[in-house]
Amino acid sequence: MNSYELVEIINHCLVEVATKKNFFEAIGYFQKINEKIQxxxxxxxxxTEKDKIFNIANSFRGTLNQLISKEKTEINLFPVYDELKAVSELLQNLFKKLSPDDENHxxxxxxxxxFTLYYQDHVRLYTPESLHKVAGxxxxxxxxxxxxxxxxxLVVYSLSAANYQKADNEELAEFIFGNIKSAIDYSIKIRCLIEIYDRVAAKLEINPNHPLKIIKFETGSPWYIKVAGHPITLTIVTNLMIAGAQYIHASYTENxxxxxxxxxxxxxDKILKVTSQLKKAGLDVEAQERQVNETISILAKELNALVADQYQMEINGKETKVSGSSDKYLEQARQTFIEQQK
Incomplete structure (x- = not known):
């Protein structure tokens, strides 16, 4: 296996894993509960007082029961099961190709x-004890x-720059995210980015042989992502990201x-200018008004998930950021997402 094949194999796996929306939402949901438990x-x-300990514990048990009731309405069990299995199979196949004799993975x-075992127990029992286990x-x-x-x-970073060769029908784009705390966050951003790209490409009837390619990414603070894709599609995607981030950042106030x-x-559409961009790209938007409106609503939702919790971003060299406290901005973003999930 040469280095180019190695990068392709890893990127394929990571992109496929990143599409498992229900898996990441479930992990994120139970992680937040684990933080509350801790x-x-x-x-x-x-x-030290026994009475206070009892009152706190009893109150917390009630809180966990409330969370369980909320969970029953918010998490769709079957997609989570399917995606847990899919993620496991994707990683197993990747490890077999990379290092079949290495057991460190x-x-x-x-x-x-x-997690799968505890999750199965939890959805059967729905008790504070089972919630505690699955959250941990x-x-x-x-x-x-x-x-x-x-x-x-690190593997992709060290190999991709030397191996990737830009095709004539491809455009490149670079994104810097100021607020990605973990690989879970990163995977959610990649999923949103792919979803937005695919939605635009589908509207323009772009050949599926022009998927979005993740050609480089760097972890740390901030996180860096470099992608390649169909020129018109990728241009529209970057324009949408800039418009969305600028709107959110410009309208932010601490109070x-x-x-x-x-x-x-x-x-x-007044903010993102989706219709005008699709029309400029050759789509008969009047003939597909209902479908275009449905696409706009989906793009708005995915863009919120992609950029709204980023107090600072750089999109193809264009920086957008909030004025004021980033901590207060992030707290407002967190509260906004909680409200949107209700």
Whole structure:
């Protein structure tokens, strides 16, 4: 296997894993619960009076039961099961190709199996105890996944620049994200980016032989992503990202809720200019008004997930950022996403 083939194999796996939206949403959901559990546990440990310990524990048990009730309506069980299996198979196949005799990678597969087992128990029992177990397993899995992504990114980083050769019918784009904390976050961003690209390409009836290619990425602070794709499609995608990020950043104030891109097609189109860009690219938007409006609503949702929690971004060399406290901005973004999930 030469270095070009190695990069292709890794990138294919990472892109496929990144599309497993339900998997990452479930992991993220249970990670947040694990954080709450750890905070409340620390609170209990710091208290010495038995009555207070009992009251805190009893109150927290009630909180966990409320979270369980909320979970039943928010997480679709079957896609999570399917995607857990798919992620495990993708990683197993990757490891077999990269290092068939190396057992060091078994740790993340074990973490996946553990999370799957605890998740199956939890959806059967739905108790605070089962929630505690699956939340802890999600935390362990995220650590393992972050380590794997960091390792693979070093491999791709060291090889891709030397191996990639730009085709005549491809355009390049570079993105710098100021607020990506983990490989889980990164995977969600890649999924959103691919979804936006695919939606635009589908509207323009671009040949599926022109998929978005992730040709380089660097972990750390900030995270860097370099992609290649169909010129017209990628130009529209970068324009949408710039317009969306600038709108959110420009409308930010410390004393009011965060303005995200509206879901309504007409309002979103005034910000993103989707219709005019598709029309300029040759699409008969009047003949497909309903379908175009549906696409605009989906693009708005994906763009919010891609850029709204980034207090600073660079999109193809164009920087956009908020004025004021990044910490306050991120807290507003977090609260906004919580409200949108209700």
């Amino acid at each position: 905070l409340r546990t620390s609170e209990i440990i710091s208290v 078994l740790s993340i597969l074990s973490s996946l199996d553990k 397993a999600a935390y362990e899995l995220s650590i393992e996944y972050n380590e794997i992504i960091s390792t693979l990114s 009011s809720p965060l303005n995200t891109i509206p879901k309504a097609a007409e309002a979103a």
